[in-house]
Amino acid sequence: GSGAGYVFDNVSNALKLAKLLAGKTWEKDSSVTSIGYLGSQLLLQEHVNALFKIEKKEHDTKIMVTMPDEAVDNLDLLKNLMLEGMKVARINLSHGNRELWQRMLDNIHLASETLGLPIKIYMDLPGPKIRVSGISTFNENNGKWVSKKSIAIKGEDQLCLRKDGFKGNTANLPEIDINTIPQVSVSLPQIIDDLQIGHRVFFDDGAIEAKVVSKSSESLQISIINAYKGKLRPEKGINLPDTSLSLPSLTHEDLELLPFVGEHADVLGYSFVRKPEDVARLYVELQ
16 A cells, blocks of 8 residues: 555665665666655555545554454453454354344444444455365275365375265266366356366465366366465365356345345445446445
């Protein structure tokens, strides 16, 4: 937000010092406009005001805290968070249900009213959940597939991503020659169609990186490139940065939740936006 405006000045000053220490001459590149730290802050403020159509001279940082399940009935926890500076309470709609969220909201507002401290409510729509739904490995001793809670992962390992909910059933193996490599089923089968050979696949917030090496109608073979964590587990998220997904940004569940969000939230979190039409669709649904 503010670094880019004065980074040129910082780099220039460092180069100047290094050259002078080495007994060399120094001339600053006058062709590059540098606005400095203060100028960068003022420019950032102008942009914020233009974006949000407001007129303010200063903008304060807001502390946002994701609400744990304890926020449902622990009033002291919420009071302490607000006293320590929490200005925004985030409720992740991927977890829980309306009854739990409503009790959480009631408790948040009670804490706010008791302390006389304002609080904003931020709600995240679940969106399409791309996750590992199951992992199975082949037991060479008895020739059977076994469902696993985790598998060890290292570079150059091979995995098979599958559309179906493979739970050790050998009757529906993928068409590609996978031998006995671990089988990983995914929560949204559509991604198997959208992924192409050479595309990258990230697991667990980027901790494990792989790429697609072969493909069939029902499955993909992927090769691990980097593994910054040694294990892969079910329920871990999958990210596909190279893939144009055919999934809707607003799922059926999101649409059902919008009235509840519109009634209770000050800020709406909307993930998986890929094109302007996704935002336009949200505004239509909100109206």
